[in-house]
Amino acid sequence: MDDAAVLKRRGYIMGINLGEGSYAKVKSAYSERLKFNVAVKIIDRKKAPTDFLEKFLPREIEILAMLNHRSIVKTYEIFETSDGKVYIVMELGVQGDLLEFIKTRGALQEDDARKKFHQLSSAIKYCHDLDVVHRDLKCENLLLDKDFNIKLSDFGFSKRCLRDDSGRLTLSKTFCGSAAYAAPEVLQGIPYQPKVYDIWSLGVILYIMVCGSMPYDDSNIKKMLRIQKEHRVNFPRSKHLTGECKDLIYRMLQPDVNRRLHIDEILSHCWVQPKARGLSSGAINKEGESSRATESTWTPESTGADKKSATKVEPREEARPEAQLETKPQEDTVQVARQAETVGLTSELNRESEEGHLQQPSETHT
Known part of the structure; x- marks a missing residue:
């Protein structure tokens, strides 16, 4: 029985193709029960790799x-047929994803950014309170509903955090x-710490x-790491961002994991809370730095870079010389898993390897 017939028996009228990979695809469908369109992720177990x-x-x-x-x-x-196909029926992001919206x-x-970022941060707090981490936060995985509200999608890399005997979260490797x-x-x-990893990704998203x-x-991953470890964040001058906004981004893109903000600190930050806005330039943050001093560490971009799209970045100025990183990732194996679909088709690139290093995707994963 083909997909259209299977879905028809479950009360769905199959529509257009929204995305496709080597062992999964996403279709739109009309739900006769719900009376609106949905997205259906269809996974073929016969074609999927064992680790997946x-x-x-x-x-x-x-x-x-x-x-x-x-x-x-x-x-x-969520249902499965006898021939090994899994169907996941989900909410449809009718306005596409955030990356396409910004492009x-x-x-x-x-x-507008504050509203959307608050929605996203609330979703992450909800997950973190359940000890669930997403681990693939990016603009492609943030869908927009008919009113352009954020809908977090694609939990293909997510996991439940484990705790040790003392109740502390265990590290991921x-x-x-x-x-x-x-x-x-x-x-x-x-x-x-997987929750702390999510926070860095939130900082990248807010910057975008x-x-x-x-x-x-x-x-250039090696160069990028040097700049990140120096805690350098460059903001376009022409965007005229407020100090509060830059302060929040800067503190999320903190290379020291012990000083990076937690989700509750993000939600209570003065930029996120409209009624508490108006951070004075001399206000002291939790790290013992004034926002004025923090802002002085930012390296402004040249105004000629202001027209860059969200997917194209011009090289920044050279980072200062630094000792070689202890663990050097192979640059040719680090690939950005751009998701072609707008409705959360699980990325088939860069699945984690159990050995704890970057893994070159095999042909069966592409």
Whole structure:
């Protein structure tokens, strides 16, 4: 029985193709029960690799079934047929993803960015409170509903955090996600705190929202790591960002994991809280630095770079010489897993390797 017939028996009228990979595809469909369009991810177990079937798919299904938040894509139904196909029926992001939105319309005004970022941060707090980490936060995985509200999608890299006997979260040792959004500790192969990793990705996303460009050029991973470890964040002068906004981004893109903000600190930050805005230039933050002093460490971009798209980054100025990194990632194996679909088709590139290093995707994964 083909997909259209299977879906018809479940009360869905199959529509257009929204995205396709080597073992999964996403279709639009009209739900006769819900009376609106949905997205249906269809996974063929016969074509999928073993590690995906044994680890990633069970994790994703378990987590999708437990999530219920207004800023997370809803999962309406999950079922499997006897011929080994899994159907995941989800909320449809009718306005596409945030990356395409920014590429088309440019950087967001701070008020619009604040609203969308608050929605996203609330979704991450909800997940983190459940000890669920996303680990693939990027603009392509942020869908927009009919009113342009954020809907977090694609939990293919997500997992439940484990705790040790003392109740502390255990570290993760494997790389996952996209290099452009990955924290420096992840790119270096250092055991990392997965919730803290999510925060770095949030910082990259907010930067893209308000600047319309990437904060770092990931075409040279070694150079990018040097700049990140020096805690250098360059903002376009022409965007006229407020000090509060730059302060928040700067503190999320903190290479020291012990000083990087937690999700509760993000939600309580003066830029995120409209009623508490008006951070004075001499206000002292939790790290013992004034916002004025913090701002002086930013390296402004030249105004000629202001027209960059969110996917193209011009090289920044050379970072200062630094000792070689202890763990040097192979630059030719770090690939940005650009998601071609707008409805959360699980990325098939850069799946984590159990050995804890960057893994070259095999042909069966591309």
